[in-house]
Amino acid sequence: MNRTTLSLFAGTAALAAVTAFAAFDPPAASGADSSAKAAAELPVERTSLLCPAPSDSEIADTAYTSFTPVTQGTDGGGKAGLQAATEQSAGDTADPTGGAAKGKSGKKTADKPVLTPKEPGTPATGDTSGSEEPALIGTADGKFAPGWTVQETTEVAAGTGRGLLGVNCTPADTEFWFPGASTSADRTDYVHLTNPDDSAAVVDIGLYGKDGAIKSTVPDGFTIPPHASRPILLSTLTEQRQDDLTVRVSVRSGRVGAAVQALDDKAGGDWLAASADPSGSLVLPGIPKDATDVRLIAFTPGDADADLKVRLASSGGAITPAGHETLHVKAGMTIATDLGAVTRGEAGSLLLTPSDRSVPVVAALRVVRGKGSAQETAYIPATAPVGRRATAADNSGKGTTLSLTAPTATAQVKVTASAGSGGGSPVTKTYTVRQGTTQDITGLAGQGVQGTYALTVETVSGGPVYAARTLTATESGVQGFTVQTLPNDRGLVAVPEADEDLSVLQK
Incomplete structure (x- = not known):
């Protein structure tokens, strides 16, 4: 995914322009003066997030949870909130000509906010139900901006995609990769596109299967009107039916938020979040220890093949799954391989590293728990630390x-x-994660916590840490689950110190 870089001018006055789209770790300057002062890390002042329309099921129940961790250095003002995308499409496909979207306008949600955060450090919650709830566009500023997080969690008791579906609301961007989508007969996959800006966005959707790029029935792309959101059914973009696809969302003009809703007729469903940027080494954390089937889907967007070592970071150390020591990914083609019950009752994360030269790759896992009619599915994309x-x-x-x-x-x-949305006290604990291992932690809530709570994970020392959170809930005898990865929340931005130099005015 592309990352917008932050332009810095003299002095710290530029901080007022900082948003959640600022990069957390800017590249080091080559040949920098050794006498230069270290950059200060200051809290961002504005964050924007986009939440897709939750479900087209009449029996869907959706919970939204907002949380901002307490961050030193913020002022006492600010607010956060979610507003409905004002032009919401309820149809199976979007009109590529950019005509008026059909369906619910979101007026009910706009009249009454889904949730109202009161203070950092305490979650705010809200609930909706039914099939016509719109996508949401959220903004937070001041003390609510640094690390602002919104989770959308939906329970669907029956039907295609039944189970627990969860997604982190994300910033807008200009490119997304989704390995793990499908146009097979038993799948109903939508890519949801949300435009937060005042001008239209033009978006191309590329599909890549086992034999390479697939010709689309909509070659001219999609126009997403301002402040609008559209679900696009992937099977309408091609006549080919393939079990494993990689979807590329690229924006010709403007920005969008993007997520894939992957719904299976028999095995439940979940949201598929975008993979981390193409990289030679990838980490896919948080495979449930009781997973009954794990499927790895990978794609390399360049013109060179990739050869990867496959390892599992288990609770006891890094091991090589028998029969799956390496993975060969042909350039421009999607490869999928079944790893089975790879965790064998232990906590696990998948590690992909180059066998020889490093070739950028994107990847995701399709994870199944349960058997037969009690199966449920979730997705784990490669993620940043x-x-x-x-x-x-x-x-x-x-x-x-x-x-x-x-x-x-x-x-x-x-x-x-954190404290709970209904009361209770926060609690902090420190853990040591050994090299090459995965550690599962439960029982995290503090004393007297009521309602839902938030988790804040901070790296104290040592090497890079990757994290994921699994939620579970039982509905109609089926144990639903959803997994969200935890990349950096981009709540702080590095701002170099600068001294006033009036000599530049004399040149």
């Missing part, structure tokens, strides 16, 4: 598992469970 801090909202006392993995070096990690 926690870095300084990551945040996950909407956790419950018995239904949450936090997975931490340190692929290259032992690390210390501080985990804070």
Whole structure:
């Protein structure tokens, strides 16, 4: 995914322009003066997030949870909120000509906010139900902006995609990769596109299967009107039916938020979040220890093949799955391989590293729990490390598992469970994650916590840490689950110190 870089001018006055789209770790300057002062890390002042329309099921129940971790250096003002996308399409496909969207306008949601955050450090929650709830566009500023996180969690009791579906609302961007989508007969996959800006966005959707690029029935792309959201059914873009696809969303003009809703007729469904940027090495954390089937889908967008070593970071150390030591990914083609019950009852994360030369790859896991009619599905994309801090909202006392993995070096990690949305006290604990291992942590809630709570994960020392959070809930005898990765929350931005130099005015 592309990352917008931050332009810095003299002085710290430029901080007012900082948004959640600013990069957390800017590249080091080549040949920098050794006398230069270290950059200060200051909280961002504005964050924008986009939440897709939750479901087209009449029996869907959706919970939204907002949370901002307490961050030093913020002022006392600010607010956060979610507003309905004002032009919402309810049809199976979007009109590529950019005509008026059909369906619910979101007026009910706009008249009454879904949720109203009151203070950082305490979650705010809201509920909706039914099939016509719109996509949401969220903004937070001041003390609510640094690390602002919104989770959308939906329970569907029956029908295609039944189970627990969860997604982190994300910033707008200009490119997304989704390995793990499908146009097979038993799948109903939509890519949801949300435009937060005042001008239209023009978006191309590319599909890549086992034999390479697939010709689309909509070659001219899609126009997403301002402040609008559209679900696009992938099977309408091609006549080919393939079990495993990689979807590329690229924006010709403007920005969008993007997520794929992957719904199976028999095995439940979930949201498929975008993979981390193409890279030679990838980490896919938080495979549930009771997973009955794990399928790896990978794609390389360049013109060179990739050869990858496949390892599992288990609770006891890094191991090579028998029969799956390596993976060959042909250039421009999607490859899928079944790893089976690879975790064998232990916590696990998948590590992909180059066998020889490094070739950029994107990847995701399709994870199944249960058997027969009790199957449920979730997705784990490759993700970025926690870095300084990551945040996950909407956790419950018995239904949450936090997975931490340190692929290259032992690390210390501080985990804070916030106060609950209905009361209780926060609690902080520090964990040591050994090199090449994955550690599952449960029972994280503090004393007297009521309602839902948030988790804040901070790297204290050691190597990079990757994290994921699993939620579970039982509905109609089926144990639903959803997994969200925890990349850096981009709540802080590096701002170099600058001294006034009036000599530039004399030149």
